[in-house]
Amino acid sequence: MAGSDPPEGMRELYPFLYSGESEIEAVLAEVGRSTAEKAKEIVALRREVAERSGALLAECGEAMAKRFAMGGRLFTFGNGGSSTDAQEVAEAFSYPPHGRPLPALCLTNDVAVLTALSNDVSFEVVFARQLAALGGTGDIALGLSTSGGSPNVVRAIEEAGRRGMLTIALAGYQGGELAELPTLDYLFAIPSSSVHRIQEAQATVYHVLWELTQDALGELSAQEATA
Amino acid sequence: MTVTPPAERVGQAFARRETAGRMLAEDSERVALACRDMAIRFHRGGKLIAFGNGAAGTDAAHIAVEFMHPVIVGKRALPAIAVSNDAAAITGVARQDGLCEVFAHQVRHWGAPGDIVLGISTDGRCVDVLRGLQTGHELGLLTVALTGGDGGMLPTSPAVDHVLTAQSDDPAVVKEVHVTMYHILWELVHVFLEQPGLLGPEVIR
Numbered sequence: 001m002a003g004s005d006p007p008e009g010m011r012e013l014y015p016f017l018y019s020g021e022s023e024i025e026a027v028l029a030e031v032g033r034s035t036a037e038k039a040k041e042i043v044a045l046r047r048e049v050a051e052r053s054g055a056l057l058a059e060c061g062e063a064m065a066k067r068f069a070m071g072g073r074l075f076t077f078g079n080g081g082s083s084t085d086a087q088e089v090a091e092a093f094s095y096p097p098h099g100r101p102l103p104a105l106c107l108t109n110d111v112a113v114l115t116a117l118s119n120d121v122s123f124e125v126v127f128a129r130q131l132a133a134l135g136g137t138g139d140i141a142l143g144l145s146t147s148g149g150s151p152n153v154v155r156a157i158e159e160a161g162r163r164g165m166l167t168i169a170l171a172g173y174q175g176g177e178l179a180e181l182p183t184l185d186y187l188f189a190i191p192s193s194s195v196h197r198i199q200e201a202q203a204t205v206y207h208v209l210w211e212l213t214q215d216a217l218g219e220l221s222a223q224e225a226t227a
Numbered sequence: 228m229t230v231t232p233p234a235e236r237v238g239q240a241f242a243r244r245e246t247a248g249r250m251l252a253e254d255s256e257r258v259a260l261a262c263r264d265m266a267i268r269f270h271r272g273g274k275l276i277a278f279g280n281g282a283a284g285t286d287a288a289h290i291a292v293e294f295m296h297p298v299i300v301g302k303r304a305l306p307a308i309a310v311s312n313d314a315a316a317i318t319g320v321a322r323q324d325g326l327c328e329v330f331a332h333q334v335r336h337w338g339a340p341g342d343i344v345l346g347i348s349t350d351g352r353c354v355d356v357l358r359g360l361q362t363g364h365e366l367g368l369l370t371v372a373l374t375g376g377d378g379g380m381l382p383t384s385p386a387v388d389h390v391l392t393a394q395s396d397d398p399a400v401v402k403e404v405h406v407t408m409y410h411i412l413w414e415l416v417h418v419f420l421e422q423p424g425l426l427g428p429e430v431i432r
Contacts, residue, residue: 024263024425024427027425028256028259028260028263029256029259031255031259031262031415031418032255032256032258032259033255034255034411034415035251035252035254035255035258035259035411035415036252036255038407038410038411039248039249039250039251039252039255039407040249040252042248042407043244043245043248043249046241046244046245046248047241047245049241050237050238050241050242054234054237054238054241055234055237057237058233058234058236058237059233061233062233080292080296080298081289081292081293081298083288084285084286084288084289084292085285085289087284087285087288088282088285088286088402091281091282091285092282092399095281097398097399146298195298195299196298196407196410196414199406199410200403200406200407200410203402203403203406204241204244204403207240207399207400207402207403208237208240208241210399211236211240211399212233212236212237212240215233215236216233
């Protein structure tokens with residue numbers, strides 16, 4: 001075992017590293033236990049989200065289905081890891097494994113527009129300006145921000161609200177600044193202090209939201225058929 | 228026809244995730260071994276090359292940003308690229324050599340023998356992902372695959388050093404387990420890197 005000074009906090013997080021244990025097997029076993037703990041954590045967190053936000057998710061899925069049924073489109077956005085989630089949301093809706101393909105676009109895909117706006121105006125306006133140009137009443141805006149405080153996500157939700165779009169946000173903790181927005185229709189805040197666990201639970205939230213939207217769309221067309 | 232009330236449907240949808248989420252714990256040893264080998268590569272200056280199709284491509288991008296710009300303050304940035312992000316290269320190679328060759332091409336031209344390739348395929352039936360891993364293996368790179376279900380072609384491929392499988396046939400659930408897997412990969416790679424003594428005698432020389 002290396003005797004160098006541990007970085008601050010390391011000893012508390014991984015006490016096994018400083019136990020003087022020299023056998024790699026013991027270390028691997030302990031690192032493995034840390035994996036098992038995280039698996040348990042995320043299972044418990046998902047359960048909590050289902051209990052807290054289940055009814056709201058069902059309502060949101062129905063609201064999204066109504067917009068899609070009227071020809072609405074989905075715009076998704078986020079920064080960093082959340083931008084990759086935004087891409088996946090758009091992909092899940094537009095090219096689903098089953099069910100109805102729906103019009104969805106991730107705003108971070110267009111590097112030319114993103115860099116042009118950031119360079120000429122500011123990074124804060126990127127998604128808001130894109131929504132102003134592409135979105136309209138009847139559309140849906142879905143933003144992701146683990147902190148709930150990304151300025152460009154906040155501004156985009158405000159812009160979408162002004163335009164009469166359905167607004168949805170996925171955040172962590174208590175929802176940060178997003179929780180203060182009067183224009184936000186649906187907020188799903190994941191109650192965890194770990195950015196990683198928040199993102200993992202958010203993936204479940206948007207997958208379930210996709211499923212509920214498909215279900216609600218099916219019911220809408222069944223109602224139309226019998227009307 | 229009986230219609231399940233929406234609230235109940237939400238509960239069922241979340242419940243469908245539980246088993247796969249819990250079963251990740253059983254893979255903890257495999258995860259630890261993959262992290263140790265990845266840490267050895269990073270320790271020697273190697274970089275990570277990630278790729279996948281569709282939704283898995285967004286995970287490749289997430290992994291790259293996770294290593295390049297850690298969310299936890301004070302963690303070292305490690306070199307990583309998601310080659311599936313490059314729409315021009317993908318469509319260019321696909322037009323000329325076919326979609327199956329895109330990742331193999333990028334690994335051949337970006338990879339160095341000390342690097343790591345990480346391919347993601349929720350069912351293990353993506354030929355381009357397998358070809359990317361095989362090319363990496365031929366060039367001496369460490370090869371890691373994230374998959375789900377029965378893993379398709381990946382678990383039996385001699386080109387793949389570490390296969391981590393999410394225990395579900397639902398691509399959405401597999402993806403969710405993958406997110407936890409790569410967050411853990413990132414975290415444990417740093418645990419090993421911060422204590423190079425753990426990387427074994429072959430590193431301390």
